[in-house]
Amino acid sequence: MNAPDQKTNRPAEEEIVLNCRGIVKQFPGNLALDHVDFSVRRGEVHALVGQNGAGKSTLVKIITGVYTRDGGVIELDGTEMPLRSPTEAEEAGISIIHQDQQLVHNFDVKRNVFLGREIRKGPFLDFDTMRKQTQEVLDMIHVRFGPDDLIKTLSVGEREQVSIAAALLQKPRILILDEPTASLSLKETEQLFQIIRDLKSQGVTIIYISHHFDEIFEVSDRITVLRDGKSIQTLNVKDCNKREVIEIMIGRNVSQLYPKKEIEKGETILSVKNISLRNKLNDVSFELKKGEIIGVAGILGSGIADLANVLFGIVRPDTGEISVYGSRTDIKNPRIAKQNRLALIPEDRRTEGFVSGMTVEENMSFAFAKRYRQGPLYSRKKGAAEADRIIRLLSIKTNDCNTMIDSLSGGNQQKVVIGKWLEGDSGIFIMNQPTTGVDVGSKVEIYNAISDLVADGAGAILISQDFEELLGMCDRIIVISGGAVTKIYQYGEAEEKDLLHYATVSVKAGES
């Protein structure tokens, strides 16, 4: 499919810096890119959107030389480029900052910035020059740390700034940002946008990949939507809105993105009072009723993840009490949490949610294996039967329960993680950003699953930075900022801007 907006005559400042035509990439059994056209103008911020599996990351990997294309042409400033390796791409002026940019934690900033392109004096490393140049580049992005600081002392956002500094050192022509704000605080996100604007004015072109439509609409000039390995459409940001873009991404009318059901609420099943945790949580209190979905809204660093950890016993709070099903409980560790019918869907499913290298059935059954005992042994038959039941229940797309979990899509993997807890009789589900990195289609299915869970009598705590999701799904939303509860909304009372306001209210730097 060709991008329909190319005109032949255009003013000089809109000239194309990167022109991809007819890009094809074939994997065994999967045509990842099907004659994709993608062109980026000089000095613009061009967003690339699409569901997981649409081809965004494959396209980017071809542009950055990680993959070799099977067909098509790439031109940089009019010159055709083979781009056979990451080094070639980097030399051509294409730099990329990844979502989980890897840094060496025991090194300091300058060593990380210069890793791979170290400056030497004779046979030895020239730390003085590296320090100077690092400082220059750090100044460009106005950071609070210096070239000799150790990475492990920096916050997540600051570490990302180090990655940006490293990329800037190359004086890139095109800078690709892959989900850059996933781990940034609001302030750091604003800083990032400022950096983007500065770079723009210096003539650097930016390709911005993100699932966060608000950011895209704030900082980009144009959006290209990929779907099923094809480029569908390129739009000007000024001329469209989020709903339109989503519909192009999914290719169908998405009327019911958030399947909220009307469910009768029952008794209080979880009561949290005055939870405080060092300088991460400050006097948090709330209650969860049977049949309820409570949202916990916050931005990164606000303490929402810490709340999940406290509720599930990964971390002990300094003060406060938690009552589960009416009785005061000291949740000392995850095992005790589980005994009290709590369940946790962790933030990072790949490293904390499921076990790679095991089958779907194995992943679902080990947590409550005791239930499938036959005498002193574990009954594989019972375990498999239960796994099949849950696969059907949650509509998990897999051949059967003996498939390796690694071959499932992200959304389905997450469903297995949820399914694991269904095997017990978990009543309180703590979900720490369960739809991160999940494509729109699967998101709906996960929301359905959550609705079904609470319809069956469970209660759910949905922790998320995606405010729209919370507004769509939750009966009540608790907004947390700086570790404290700043506002509680009922369903339908608030809009995104309200949540954002209370999530970024500065709370008095209190005690500890």
Added chain:
Amino acid sequence: MLSTKTAAGGSSSSGLKQWLIQNSVILGMIAVLIVFGIINPKFAAPKNLSNVLYQSSLLIIMAIGMMMAMSVKAVDLSIAYVADAAGLLAAMMVIRSWPSAAVFLLPVVFGVFIGLCNCLFVSYLGLSAIIATLGQMLIIRSFELMLTNSAEAQILFMLPPNQTKTFFYLGTGKLFGMPFLTIFTVLVIIAAYFIRHRTVLGREMDAVNGNARVALLSGVNVRKVFGAAFILGSVFSSISGIALVSRTGSAVPTSVEGYLMDCFVSVYLGAIISKNNRMTVIGTAIGALFTRLVSNWITIMGLGAAHKDIINGAIILAALSIGALKKQHE
């Protein structure tokens, strides 16, 4: 036996190739044994083979013990010494005419104790398994040296028969015409198989092996699982130690040291044989048997201990190389 199941669009010759690669290690092992028999027919004689089977019981049981810890991604380097010390304790008790129940049970209790210590150091105090169990090894060695006044062997076969009869039955008795020890070993293998692969604990061990953090966040008592792995390992190991002394009639302190490497070979071979390269009880038992057969052949051929080590090392490398190749083709 030839599998004609093929991948979509593949010819049946690629199906054969697939099957060959999948089972390459077992086939390789069988092939090697056949070649051994051809080179030296004494090796293939039934009496020799059954003798090896009989003698390999000890390694089989000990290797299974080693496998327990390794199958949760830990390692227990004190295993051989636990066997050594357990056998020593049993021998010393027999010499002093302690009741049979004590002779058989107390060394196992000793094994449980060592397992608990390992568990404490590794699970609860966060020490790396290598250092903790190596340190444990040194401590047990001291313990043995002190008990026996500098490695004096404890000779049992010179004692009057009615003192040693019950004890020797384990290692030298016969039941239904077969060595009791072999029957005992089979029972041990079966028990170990069920414990490790068919119980709830086994499932939890699989999960911890796959990703201990996920297991933790799913409410599994990870510390207990590691503890169980170490304790099971030491228990099996102490059983093998008792059986060894029962069979040979004497306990020579620190003599079991050499078995440690054989255990590793057995466990790794066992893993390569199994589906998904996971460590399994049956695989380990087969690996141990194979290791012993190779040792036996080396002895029959008149080659020395040096060759044994070299060949063992080469076997590990070969088996793992094939295993790695297998993985790349999957």
Added chain:
Amino acid sequence: MNKNSTKLNKAFWEDLILRRGTMIGMIAIILFLGLRAPSFFRVKNLMDVLKQSCILILVAMGQTVVLVSGGFDMSAGSLLQLTANLAAGFILAGMKTPSVLIAGIAVGLAVGLVNTFFVVMVKIPAFVATLAMMLVLSGVTTWYNKGKSITLSNEPGFFFLGQGYIGPIPVLFIITVAVMLLLHVFLKKTKTGLRMYSVGENYAAAMLHGISKKKALLISFMLGGALIGAAGVLQASYSYGASTMSTTLDFLLQALAASLLGTTFSRTEELSVIGTAISALFISSLSSALIANGVSNLLQPGLLGLILVVSVMLTVIKKREIGQVTIF
């Protein structure tokens, strides 16, 4: 404010104990044992202790070099034995000292190359591959010395390396310190060293920068191998030959513990050859100190094991995470 200053004090002590605790502990233990047996601190004895610890220091540094790139070497002990035996044998056969040294290094390089092949090309986990190597090398050693020790006598040129003195200081010690300094500069101040560290500490990051793990491991194993190979030759010189010592796992434990303890000497808690050397010196002198205190041969291994375990534990206890129970 008061609260802040008490906080500061508490943090200060915590930091001191946890970070410098190992070093303080080491000094304390040696002092304690030495004071109980004053003969320990006599200059001649101290020189002996220094001399004796050099082999362990060299091997531990060799192990550290491999660990830096994220590798692991179980075969270190048996490589030491092998080159010690080869060196003794070659001297007996009339080879000159310099050639023997080169031969030892060459063998070490070859072993390193083989280890790298299996770990990097065949992709076998380092623990197993080097374990297998350990068996093979052990077997080769036994095959070479036919189970008997090789004793040397009247080889003043050769013995100078291991037993000679320049002034009051043992030659062996000078060699060791020189090697330590060279390694330190190489690892911390060159591009290659930096890249090796990055591969060992965060391979994903290194990969993003186009750094090759293969190359890093190759250099690690070969350099480590060369070092241990040379150490074996020096060992033969020091011990007037090669014994049939079979327990190489002990030595490995000590070398490993030294490397781990060595990380506490660095600001960033990274591996460092200087830290390793100091820790190895401590471990080795511990044995001597225990003997000087009349601790019997029977108790010694146990006590050593216990102290090692406890000291490493203190190092690790602040970093531990549940689930970090794996092989390394």
